[in-house]
Amino acid sequence: MxxxxxxxxxxxxxxxxxxxxxxxxxxxxxxxxxxxxxxxxxxxxxxxxxxxxxxxxxDFDYIAIEEDALVIGASTPTGKILSFCKKHDIGGFEYVAKLPGTLGGMLAMNAGVKSHETFDALLGVVTDRGRFRKEEIPHGYRYAQLPGIAYEASFMLKRGFDRHLAEALVALRAHQPREPSAGSVFKNPPGDYAGRLIEEAGLKGHRIGAMAWSRMHANFLVNLGGGSFEDAMALIDLARRRVWKQFGVELSLEIKIVDK
Known part of the structure; x- marks a missing residue:
């Protein structure tokens, strides 16, 4: 190591x-x-x-076609996955044009855009505990209970890369803030949008220190320069309290908070 x-x-x-x-x-x-x-x-x-x-x-950064499956290492960047699929005319991964990061992170939270999710075409995962089929892994909207540390995943091989879909998904970035952020902070509650609730609670653009709820998209917490963990947490806690008090909706985190 x-x-x-x-x-x-x-x-x-x-x-x-x-x-x-x-x-x-x-x-x-x-x-x-x-x-x-x-x-x-x-x-x-x-x-x-x-x-x-x-x-x-x-060692876990690779992508290959094996028989009727696409096999990808968990540390493979999404950009590399997209380029491979374009080159080999493989469909089903157009949505990663909108998602930064690596396959491992996508698996861990069943990442997706609109109606497209990582588990849609998933066949199985190899972890430090063995091989597991998709059906053995509890998963849903923005969550997956992976059995251990994901090393590799295999996906159904679908021919036909949809360039128009990839371009449409990339265009969605025009409606996201350009300041540093961790993406959507909260999951959308059933039948509603976290950004709408935060905005209706009067927090769109609200700032604490150098952190703020974006004026472009209220569910994005942005760093205006030198922002701190404490100020970010204060804004997250404030949004949760305001939304619960005003709407009776409990917001669930989409981002991961890493603290002792």
Missing amino acids: TFRRIDFSKFSSIKIGPAIDVMVLEKGDSPPSGRFLIGHANNLLISCAPPPLMMLGK
Whole structure:
């Protein structure tokens, strides 16, 4: 095992977190207990005192066609997946044009855009505990109970890359803030939108320190420059309280908070 020094104030998408050593797992390494697994930190909010961290290394960055399946390593970036599917005319992964990060993170939260989700075409997952079929893994809207640390996943091979769909999904980014963020903070509650509730609660654009609920999309928590974990948490807690008081809706987190 090796370690990689990562400054999360530069590495994470929301630009918050300490500079710490992260354990890098390669093939043959046994994952130690007590360490939190991260990917590319695109949906993470990391405190200044997180638990020990680990991440998958380059041994898990691959993608290949095997018989009637697409096999992808868990540390493979979404950009690489999209490029491979374009080159080989493979459909079903157009939605990753809208999603940053790695396959592992997509599996862990069943990431998706609109009606497209990671588990849609999933066949099975290889973890540190063995092989598991999709049907053996509890999953749903923005969650998946993976049995261990995902190393690899296989997907149904569908021919025909839909460029128009990929372009349409990329166009959705025009309606998202350009400031550093961790994406959508809360899951959409049934039949409604978290952004609408936060806006109706009067918090769109509301700022604490250098963190704010975006004026472009109220469910995006943005870093205006030098934002802190504490200010981000204060805004998250405020939104939850306001929405519950005004609408009786309990907002559930979509981002992962990494703190001791």
